[in-house]
Amino acid sequence: NAGVTQTPKFQVLKTGQSMTLQCAQDMNHNSMYWYRQDPGMGLRLIYYSASEGTTDKGEVPNGYNVSRLNKREFSLRLESAAPSQTSVYFCASREGTGATWEQFFGPGTRLTVL
Amino acid sequence: QKEVEQDPGPLSVPEGAIVSLNCTYSNSAFQYFMWYRQYSRKGPELLMYTYSSGNKEDGRFTAQVDKSSKYISLFIRDSQPSDSATYLCAMTGANSKLTFGKGITLSVRP
Numbered sequence: 001n002a003g004v005t006q007t008p009k010f011q012v013l014k015t016g017q018s019m020t021l022q023c024a025q026d027m028n029h030n031s032m033y034w035y036r037q038d039p040g041m042g043l044r045l046i047y048y049s050a051s052e053g054t055t056d057k058g059e060v061p062n063g064y065n066v067s068r069l070n071k072r073e074f075s076l077r078l079e080s081a082a083p084s085q086t087s088v089y090f091c092a093s094r095e096g097t098g099a100t101w102e103q104f105f106g107p108g109t110r111l112t113v114l
Numbered sequence: 115q116k117e118v119e120q121d122p123g124p125l126s127v128p129e130g131a132i133v134s135l136n137c138t139y140s141n142s143a144f145q146y147f148m149w150y151r152q153y154s155r156k157g158p159e160l161l162m163y164t165y166s167s168g169n170k171e172d173g174r175f176t177a178q179v180d181k182s183s184k185y186i187s188l189f190i191r192d193s194q195p196s197d198s199a200t201y202l203c204a205m206t207g208a209n210s211k212l213t214f215g216k217g218i219t220l221s222v223r224p
Contacts (some may be wrong), residue, residue, distance in 0.1 A: 004157075033211075041121075042202065043158070043218035058211070090157055101146050101206050105157030 001026050004106035006091050008041065012112045013081045021076040021109050023091030031094040032074035033103060034058075034066060036087040049074055079114045117141045120203055120215030133190040135201050139214045140184065143207035147179050149188045151196050152200040152217070161201070162188065192223045 007022045025032065034046040035058075045058030047066040055066050063085060065077045074093075078085060088110050092103040120137045127133055135149075150158035162177040164170045166204045170177045176189040186205070190197055203215040 010185050040122075040216060043214040045211060048211065094155075101212070102148070102160050102163065103212060107158070108155075 001074035003027065004091055004093055004104050006089075006106040006109050008109060009107065010110045012114065013078075014114050017079070018079050019081065020078075021081060021089055021111075022028060022073070022090075023075065023106060024073045025091075025093040025104070026072065026092075027095075027104065028071070029095050029104075030071070032068065033092040033094070034064075034074070034076045035037050035090045035092065037083075037108075038087050038089060046076065081111075083113045085111065085114045087111060087113065091092075116214050117204060118203065118215045121218055122216065123218035124167050124221065125218060126221045126223060127193055129193060129195060131187075131194050131222070133197070135188040135190075135203075135218055135219060135220070137187075137203035138184060138185045139205060139213075140207075141207065141213070142184075143210070144205040144213070146206050147177070147186045148204040148212070149175075149177060150204055150214075152202060154199070158169075158202055177189075192219075195217045195222045195224050197224050 002009045004025045030051045033048040035043045044060050049055045049068040052071045067075045090106050094103045118139045129201040149162045151161040153157040164177050174191045178187040181209045182190045200217045200219045204212045
Protein backbone atom coordinates (compact mmCIF):
# COMPACT_ATOMS: atom_id res chain seq x y z
CA ASN A 1 0.00 0.00 0.00
CA ALA A 2 1.28 3.45 -0.92
CA GLY A 3 -0.74 5.18 1.83
CA VAL A 4 -1.27 8.86 0.98
CA THR A 5 0.36 10.16 -2.19
CA GLN A 6 0.66 13.77 -3.34
CA THR A 7 1.63 15.32 -6.64
CA PRO A 8 3.60 17.32 -7.49
CA LYS A 9 6.41 17.25 -4.90
CA PHE A 10 7.64 20.73 -5.84
CA GLN A 11 6.13 23.61 -7.77
CA VAL A 12 7.08 27.19 -8.54
CA LEU A 13 4.33 29.55 -9.70
CA LYS A 14 4.15 33.17 -10.67
CA THR A 15 1.64 35.44 -8.96
CA GLY A 16 -1.77 35.01 -10.57
CA GLN A 17 -1.18 31.55 -11.98
CA SER A 18 -3.45 28.68 -11.06
CA MET A 19 -2.69 25.10 -10.17
CA THR A 20 -4.20 21.99 -8.63
CA LEU A 21 -2.53 19.86 -5.98
CA GLN A 22 -3.51 16.22 -6.19
CA CYS A 23 -3.93 13.78 -3.30
CA ALA A 24 -4.91 10.13 -3.29
CA GLN A 25 -5.16 7.47 -0.57
CA ASP A 26 -5.45 3.72 -0.89
CA MET A 27 -6.55 2.92 2.67
CA ASN A 28 -10.30 3.20 1.99
CA HIS A 29 -10.52 6.11 4.42
CA ASN A 30 -13.63 8.23 4.61
CA SER A 31 -12.14 11.55 5.71
CA MET A 32 -9.49 13.61 3.95
CA TYR A 33 -7.77 16.88 4.84
CA TRP A 34 -5.60 19.61 3.37
CA TYR A 35 -3.14 21.48 5.61
CA ARG A 36 -0.49 24.10 5.07
CA GLN A 37 2.65 24.28 7.18
CA ASP A 38 4.58 27.51 7.57
CA PRO A 39 7.60 28.23 9.80
CA GLY A 40 6.46 29.09 13.30
CA MET A 41 2.80 28.50 12.44
CA GLY A 42 2.43 24.75 12.74
CA LEU A 43 -0.12 22.84 10.68
CA ARG A 44 -3.22 24.80 9.74
CA LEU A 45 -6.30 23.17 8.26
CA ILE A 46 -7.40 24.59 4.92
CA TYR A 47 -10.33 22.33 3.97
CA TYR A 48 -11.51 18.90 4.87
CA SER A 49 -13.93 16.28 3.61
CA ALA A 50 -15.55 14.18 6.32
CA SER A 51 -16.93 11.77 3.74
CA GLU A 52 -17.28 11.40 -0.01
CA GLY A 53 -19.51 14.16 -1.36
CA THR A 54 -18.94 16.64 1.48
CA THR A 55 -16.38 19.39 2.01
CA ASP A 56 -15.99 22.00 4.74
CA LYS A 57 -13.80 24.99 5.42
CA GLY A 58 -11.03 24.80 7.93
CA GLU A 59 -9.04 27.54 9.61
CA VAL A 60 -7.50 29.19 6.51
CA PRO A 61 -9.72 28.53 3.43
CA ASN A 62 -9.41 31.88 1.64
CA GLY A 63 -7.81 31.61 -1.80
CA TYR A 64 -8.38 27.86 -2.08
CA ASN A 65 -11.01 25.49 -3.43
CA VAL A 66 -11.29 21.73 -3.06
CA SER A 67 -12.90 18.81 -4.83
CA ARG A 68 -13.57 15.37 -3.37
CA LEU A 69 -13.45 13.59 -6.69
CA ASN A 70 -14.25 10.17 -5.23
CA LYS A 71 -13.46 8.28 -2.03
CA ARG A 72 -9.76 8.04 -2.93
CA GLU A 73 -8.99 11.51 -4.25
CA PHE A 74 -9.13 15.00 -2.78
CA SER A 75 -7.68 17.91 -4.76
CA LEU A 76 -6.77 21.45 -3.71
CA ARG A 77 -6.92 24.28 -6.24
CA LEU A 78 -5.31 27.70 -6.15
CA GLU A 79 -7.20 29.85 -8.66
CA SER A 80 -4.90 32.89 -8.55
CA ALA A 81 -1.73 32.20 -6.60
CA ALA A 82 -0.31 34.84 -4.27
CA PRO A 83 3.12 35.00 -2.55
CA SER A 84 1.33 34.48 0.81
CA GLN A 85 0.44 30.98 -0.41
CA THR A 86 4.10 29.97 -0.48
CA SER A 87 4.08 27.01 1.89
CA VAL A 88 4.35 23.27 2.28
CA TYR A 89 1.00 21.58 1.69
CA PHE A 90 0.09 18.27 3.30
CA CYS A 91 -2.81 16.01 2.53
CA ALA A 92 -4.03 13.58 5.19
CA SER A 93 -6.67 10.91 5.53
CA ARG A 94 -8.50 9.24 8.40
CA GLU A 95 -10.71 6.21 8.62
CA GLY A 96 -13.45 8.45 10.00
CA THR A 97 -15.50 6.06 12.07
CA GLY A 98 -15.88 5.95 15.83
CA ALA A 99 -12.87 7.14 17.75
CA THR A 100 -10.37 6.31 14.99
CA TRP A 101 -8.92 9.80 14.93
CA GLU A 102 -5.38 9.03 13.65
CA GLN A 103 -4.60 10.97 10.49
CA PHE A 104 -2.11 9.62 7.96
CA PHE A 105 -0.12 12.22 6.10
CA GLY A 106 1.33 12.38 2.63
CA PRO A 107 4.91 13.52 1.88
CA GLY A 108 3.91 17.10 1.10
CA THR A 109 4.08 19.54 -1.81
CA ARG A 110 6.51 22.45 -1.57
CA LEU A 111 4.99 25.44 -3.33
CA THR A 112 6.74 28.72 -4.05
CA VAL A 113 4.82 31.67 -5.48
CA LEU A 114 7.00 34.41 -6.93
CA GLN B 115 -5.14 32.85 23.13
CA LYS B 116 -4.69 29.94 20.71
CA GLU B 117 -6.43 26.70 21.59
CA VAL B 118 -3.11 24.82 21.76
CA GLU B 119 0.19 26.32 22.88
CA GLN B 120 3.46 24.49 22.48
CA ASP B 121 6.92 25.43 23.81
CA PRO B 122 8.58 27.16 20.83
CA GLY B 123 12.09 25.72 20.89
CA PRO B 124 14.34 24.84 19.17
CA LEU B 125 15.79 22.38 21.63
CA SER B 126 19.28 20.89 21.51
CA VAL B 127 20.36 18.14 23.91
CA PRO B 128 23.28 15.70 24.17
CA GLU B 129 22.75 12.05 23.36
CA GLY B 130 21.38 10.14 26.34
CA ALA B 131 19.54 13.12 27.83
CA ILE B 132 15.94 13.02 29.02
CA VAL B 133 13.78 15.32 26.92
CA SER B 134 10.52 16.89 28.04
CA LEU B 135 8.16 18.42 25.46
CA ASN B 136 5.04 20.23 26.61
CA CYS B 137 1.74 21.60 25.32
CA THR B 138 -1.11 23.40 27.03
CA TYR B 139 -4.65 23.74 25.76
CA SER B 140 -7.72 25.77 26.57
CA ASN B 141 -10.59 23.79 25.01
CA SER B 142 -12.20 21.49 27.57
CA ALA B 143 -13.84 19.52 24.73
CA PHE B 144 -10.50 17.97 23.74
CA GLN B 145 -10.53 14.31 24.70
CA TYR B 146 -7.90 12.62 22.50
CA PHE B 147 -4.27 13.66 22.64
CA MET B 148 -1.51 12.78 20.22
CA TRP B 149 2.12 13.40 19.50
CA TYR B 150 3.29 13.42 15.91
CA ARG B 151 6.93 13.23 14.83
CA GLN B 152 8.05 14.90 11.62
CA TYR B 153 11.45 14.31 10.09
CA SER B 154 12.91 16.97 7.84
CA ARG B 155 11.09 17.23 4.49
CA LYS B 156 8.65 14.45 5.42
CA GLY B 157 5.01 14.30 6.49
CA PRO B 158 4.10 13.95 10.18
CA GLU B 159 3.70 10.44 11.60
CA LEU B 160 1.78 9.46 14.70
CA LEU B 161 4.15 8.68 17.57
CA MET B 162 1.83 8.24 20.54
CA TYR B 163 -1.77 8.82 21.52
CA THR B 164 -3.78 8.78 24.72
CA TYR B 165 -7.27 9.71 25.79
CA SER B 166 -7.12 9.61 29.58
CA SER B 167 -5.25 11.49 32.26
CA GLY B 168 -2.10 9.75 33.40
CA ASN B 169 0.93 8.24 31.74
CA LYS B 170 1.29 5.97 28.75
CA GLU B 171 4.64 4.37 28.02
CA ASP B 172 6.00 2.98 24.76
CA GLY B 173 9.65 2.06 24.87
CA ARG B 174 11.70 5.19 25.49
CA PHE B 175 8.65 7.44 25.07
CA THR B 176 6.10 8.40 27.72
CA ALA B 177 3.01 10.50 27.04
CA GLN B 178 1.48 12.28 29.99
CA VAL B 179 -1.90 13.99 30.15
CA ASP B 180 -3.28 16.15 32.95
CA LYS B 181 -6.81 17.12 31.98
CA SER B 182 -7.41 19.10 35.16
CA SER B 183 -4.51 21.42 34.33
CA LYS B 184 -4.98 21.14 30.57
CA TYR B 185 -1.45 20.18 29.66
CA ILE B 186 0.20 17.26 27.96
CA SER B 187 3.83 16.20 27.86
CA LEU B 188 6.05 13.84 25.93
CA PHE B 189 9.15 12.46 27.64
CA ILE B 190 11.97 10.84 25.71
CA ARG B 191 14.45 8.80 27.74
CA ASP B 192 17.98 8.02 26.59
CA SER B 193 17.57 10.31 23.60
CA GLN B 194 19.29 9.27 20.36
CA PRO B 195 20.42 11.27 17.31
CA SER B 196 17.66 9.46 15.40
CA ASP B 197 15.14 11.27 17.63
CA SER B 198 16.13 14.56 15.98
CA ALA B 199 12.91 15.80 14.40
CA THR B 200 10.03 18.21 14.89
CA TYR B 201 7.45 17.08 17.44
CA LEU B 202 3.88 18.30 17.17
CA CYS B 203 1.20 17.85 19.79
CA ALA B 204 -2.34 17.41 18.46
CA MET B 205 -5.73 17.00 20.05
CA THR B 206 -9.37 16.59 19.15
CA GLY B 207 -12.80 16.40 20.69
CA ALA B 208 -15.83 14.68 19.26
CA ASN B 209 -15.40 15.97 15.70
CA SER B 210 -12.96 14.79 13.08
CA LYS B 211 -10.61 17.78 13.11
CA LEU B 212 -7.24 17.83 14.81
CA THR B 213 -5.83 20.99 16.37
CA PHE B 214 -2.05 21.08 16.27
CA GLY B 215 0.54 22.90 18.30
CA LYS B 216 3.16 24.84 16.35
CA GLY B 217 5.77 22.12 16.82
CA ILE B 218 9.19 22.08 18.44
CA THR B 219 12.38 21.09 16.66
CA LEU B 220 14.59 18.75 18.67
CA SER B 221 18.24 18.12 17.89
CA VAL B 222 20.11 15.36 19.72
CA ARG B 223 23.87 15.83 19.54
CA PRO B 224 26.05 12.68 19.34
